[in-house]
Amino acid sequence: MKDKSNENWIAGQKCLDDGNVNAAASRYYYGVLQAVLGWARAKKGYDRTQKGGVHSKMAEFVRSEGKGRDFYGRKFAELQSLRETADYQPEPADETDLRSLLPDCEKMREYYLKKAEPI
Amino acid sequence: MNTIEDITNAVRDTIRRAFSAYPVDIQTSPEEETTLWVQVFAVRAEDVRAVKDMILQLQDEVIDAECGILLLPMVKNIEVTKKYYPQFAPQDPAGACGMFSGLLDTLPSQAYEMHRGLLESLTVEVEHPVFSSAQIEYQEAGYAPTRERGRQTEVPASADESRYAMAA
Numbered sequence: 367m368k369d370k371s372n373e374n375w376i377a378g379q380k381c382l383d384d385g386n387v388n389a390a391a392s393r394y395y396y397g398v399l400q401a402v403l404g405w406a407r408a409k410k411g412y413d414r415t416q417k418g419g420v421h422s423k424m425a426e427f428v429r430s431e432g433k434g435r436d437f438y439g440r441k442f443a444e445l446q447s448l449r450e451t452a453d454y455q456p457e458p459a460d461e462t463d464l465r466s467l468l469p470d471c472e473k474m475r476e477y478y479l480k481k482a483e484p485i
Numbered sequence: 486m487n488t489i490e491d492i493t494n495a496v497r498d499t500i501r502r503a504f505s506a507y508p509v510d511i512q513t514s515p516e517e518e519t520t521l522w523v524q525v526f527a528v529r530a531e532d533v534r535a536v537k538d539m540i541l542q543l544q545d546e547v548i549d550a551e552c553g554i555l556l557l558p559m560v561k562n563i564e565v566t567k568k569y570y571p572q573f574a575p576q577d578p579a580g581a582c583g584m585f586s587g588l589l590d591t592l593p594s595q596a597y598e599m600h601r602g603l604l605e606s607l608t609v610e611v612e613h614p615v616f617s618s619a620q621i622e623y624q625e626a627g628y629a630p631t632r633e634r635g636r637q638t639e640v641p642a643s644a645d646e647s648r649y650a651m652a653a
Contacts, residue, residue: 419517422555430550440541447557450522454515455559456569 367404368479371397375475382464388452391459394471395449398442399424401475405482421446428474438477441470487552489513489521495547496523496540496556504528504536508573514557524559526573527566536560 375397381390402424406412410427425446429439445467452459493511500509500523507525514520523540540558548554567574 419519422517422519422553425555426551426553429544436545439544443541443544443555443557444537446555447559450514450516450557451559457561457565 367400367407368482371400371404371475371479373397374400375472382461387459387461387464391445391448391452391464394464394468395445398445398471398475398478401478401482402428402442405478408482408484432477438470438474441467441474445471487549487554489519489554492548492554493521496521496543499543499547500525500536500539503539504532507532507536510573517555519553520555520557522559523556524561526561526570527563527575528560530562533560533562 374393378390378393378397381387381393399421403412403420406424406427412423412427425439425442428442429435432438444463448459448464448467451457497509497511500507504525507528510524510526512522512524514522525536525540528536537558537560540556540560544556548556561570561573563575
């Protein structure tokens with residue numbers, strides 16, 4: 367999942383540079399989600415047969431993992447809100463909100479990519 | 486408190502208690518039944534962060550950690566509400582603009598709070614279940630009514646929970 371996470375994150379940067387905020391919100395979100403998913407599979411034994419959808423399950427993992435769980439749980443929820451706004455709501459995702467989330471979301475993504483690596 | 490209905494009611498009530506002027510609508514995400522969109526409309530710019538933070542805090546305080554329900558804050562400012570969700574937008578002075586409950590003598594200040602920054606002045610018409618209607622006209626500068634008409638002068642204690650329709 368690391369390569370896919372990197373690919374989505376870079377695509378998010380390119381979309382944002384090009385002014386495509388909705389596409390950027392979606393790519394950035396999946397960049398983080400895939401980092402968490404890779405860690406959950408490698409370290410938590412997560413598989414698709416577990417109860418609950420993958421998005422809410424990954425959010426639950428983030429909210430229960432590590433010292434920064436409350437902080438990053440909220441940032442992840444805000445990024446998902448922007449992504450679902452971009453995907454389903456009539457208005458565009460808010461660019462200012464997205465840009466303000468990116469530094470913390472990048473840290474979160476790097477944290478889970480690192481935690482997923484074999485010891 | 487683990488059912489979606491219980492959580493929906495608790496979240497809606499909590500937001501309404503803190504931000505009574507803003508319409509709240511909670512829907513299930515099209516992706517997952519356990520993900521709830523907590524939509525709050527016509528939020529003033531200075532309140533947007535506080536409303537979002539309240540929803541994110543409710544995730545931790547109201548919902549059991551492992552029940553799998555996720556709250557997503559979707560807070561719409563006034564501009565977005567007017568453009569994309571006109572049904573939730575503040576009404577112009579020509580139309581009905583809101584309903585709330587409370588003592589009649591607090592109505593001018595409540596109406597003022599609801600429309601602060603949106604109107605220079607407002608005429609409030611009160612439909613009361615006991616007394617005849619009264620009209621209170623007031624100016625934004627100061628809460629005190631500048632003129633009262635009608636027979637309504639006081640509200641019995643039993644009317645605390647009555648609902649008053651307000652039309653500008």
